[in-house]
Amino acid sequence: MNADDQGREAAHRPAGARLPPLLGVDDLDQLQAGLRQIAHAHDRMRALLGAVVTISGALELDVVLRTITESARTLVTARYAAIGILGEDHEFTSLITSGFGADQFRGPGGAQLPHGTGLLGELVRHPGPLRVDDLARHPRSAGFPEGHPVMTSLLGVPIRVRGTVYGNLYLADKEGGSFTEDDEDIVTALAGAAGVAIENARLFERLRQATEDFQRRLLPDLPRLPGLELRSRYQPSTDAPRIGGDWYDLIHLPDQVPCLMVGDVMGHGLEAATVMSQISNMLRVIAFDEQEPPSRILRRLDSVLHQLHGGPLATVLVARLEPAADGGRLLRWSSAGHLPPLLVTPDHRARYLHADTGLPLGVDPGLPRPDHEQAIPVGSTLLLHTDGLVEHPAHPIDEGMDRAAHIAATHTTRPLDHLCDALLAHEQALHDDVALLAARLTNG
Template sequence: MSLEDKSHEGLASSAKGLGEENLDRLQQGLQQIARAHGRMQDLLDAVLLISRELDLNLVLHKIIDTARQLVDARYAALGVLGPDGEFKDLITSGFGADLTARLGGTLPHGTGLLGALVRDPRPLRVQDLAHHPQAAGFPEGHPPMSTLLGVPIRVRSTVYGNLYLADKTSGGAFTDDDEAVVTALASAAGVAIENARLYDRLRQATEEFQRRLLPEVPRLDGLELHAYYQPSTEAPRVGGDWYDFIRLPDRVPCLMLGDVMGHGVPAATVMSQISNMLRVIAFDQQEPPSRILHRLDTVLHELHGGPMATVIIARLEPEGTGRRLRWASAGHLPPLLVTPGHEAAYLHVDTGLPLGVDPDVPRRDHEQHLPAGTTVLLHTDGLVEQRGASLDAGMAEAVGIAATRVGEPLPDLVDALIQARAGTFEDDVALLGARIIPSPEESN
């Protein structure tokens, strides 16, 4: 046998020996690396997921859902702490997620293990809850749990709350790796919670600022007036819808309402420009409404490049015992009229083009007599828009509600229209209503 043959034989023998003794260990090591890499990728995905959210409620629910999935736990909860260190909320996920509801909203008292984590905010692992010396037991009706992993969530230097996970679906206790992954998630959760809270404060300040731009509705003889504004329930909760009311130099009440194309602070800025400009022009031009819209469109083109918006402007001129509604529209939804005879209908006419399209296109005036007791409603499309349904269907629903509520006070009629959306608005809503009050002689 040559030297080369002996060398090959030796290498083959070494490889055979390596495979027999260490192949299983090597395979296990590779599997551990793969699992660690997969868990790290899951953690990164979870961090990105919660970081994208700005709604605090959604952030909190995604934190517990992702934590439970990362460590394969059957149950997860996030106990939110108040400034006094007491539990003020408990959000749950997984098996027994309806715990709070079933227990009548009972929150932990902080006397057992959960309280220990509050007093000493460091990761806590318990392998046998029933026999732990600090365990205070579970309230009646609580689902059984045997193991626990608790990790504090900090927002800046303050403990915002604690993340609890119980009972791995595969059985056994929580591991060092489980604790490391959840601790890392808790660190990212603190940043996400702080961002959501900052955004919420900014949103509230912006929404309050926008509401302050809207005028108070005055009291006028012969008219009942009511206004309503509701920002979209989806971020950003600020936009370009507005309403306005002025009494012109000839003492005729004038209703104005509009909707700037787009959302967010840019739309709110344009809204402020248009509403202020419209108020001045309406007061100066007085009538007819079509001339006011034409002048407004021209000035907006000259000064601001012609921003897109829909606007409706309406005069309520005295006429006998009622009023004459004289209005013009720039691409806006028509007025919704509700008569004392429980009849409701939109006054469908040529609405014309929105502002910002062509300032030279003529606009038309429209008229309608309003008997005493009649209600006229102007609103933006957010009131009748609903995902998965046509605008016509939303308008038909509004007509039906208005017809059945005509005898109720005007605020109650408006509330009924708002509540039909079940608290969810895909767009801002501005609404301005006027009811012709019968004279005392007519009421008797």
């Protein structure tokens, strides 16, 4: 700036005004440190918000508890984390860990839960945030059981559900130093969100159990029949609890032939369950009256439903297991848009009996429905199921059917209960309800 410029600036400057002082190196360092603190606090709040969203999105209680433990450990960069669940007597009933396994430390009777005599018990007796920099020097420290990792520092906060302490969240050994007041605040905030998530998970479990109990009450008990070993399963979707329209049934007809039935009403909810109950009860009466063939039973059922209820959409399969001259059975069946039967023979072969499935009930009651036949040798197993067993949003239904057939083939000689359980032991969650009816031909 030359002399003329300085003169012009001085002329426009208010009288008595001074130029702001230039920032020194120390001032810049303080400013940068403050900005770093603001950025760090912002990052931690974002991490806390992300953890709360993740916890709130889980519905299974064990998943919620594991997520809380992992999230807390990550938020404060702790090496170890655990949630100790308390019973009504304020004793530990279970321990969920992260960074180490609860089975690492064992007592004479196996895996050992904390006794609550040391610092963990201090938090039980006085539920509030607890921060300890040096565990070895704390007067209430009781040491560690054999096999337990040695820990040096601790941060603990209670988790309350509806105002009652549900358990305690413990963090140990912060990376790079001791736990801070900010760590305590952020873990306390997480524990508050955890209490809400735990209560939601418990409500979800109660609702799912009530839904499953109601659904099972709609399904029949299987009769005891000579020459047949019978088993059934109903497994609800692992998604949000919903009453479904899947069912199975088996009755002994007046001509002494077992009649097997399985069906699935379109949709979920109370309406689907009501329609399912109406269809299954009506089908029982019509099958008992008509007896044969299965196609005529389905046509009459479709006609009656159309006249009384406007034709609700449902898939149904009706099958008769008639005596055969060789001691086996002749399977005669007809389908209204339902998946075919799965036949497992004693030679460890399993195949679906693909045939014309026809259209579901409720489409056109005047359409003809074909009957199909298949010889069933003694020792074979017949499986009727709904589509929830083989359908998955990420895979074609053919893959699910191939998987079911493979599992059935490998369990040919196993007890029928084992076969049913193996079919339902999905590696992935069930996205729809499953009704399964299994019949094995015996020599009896």
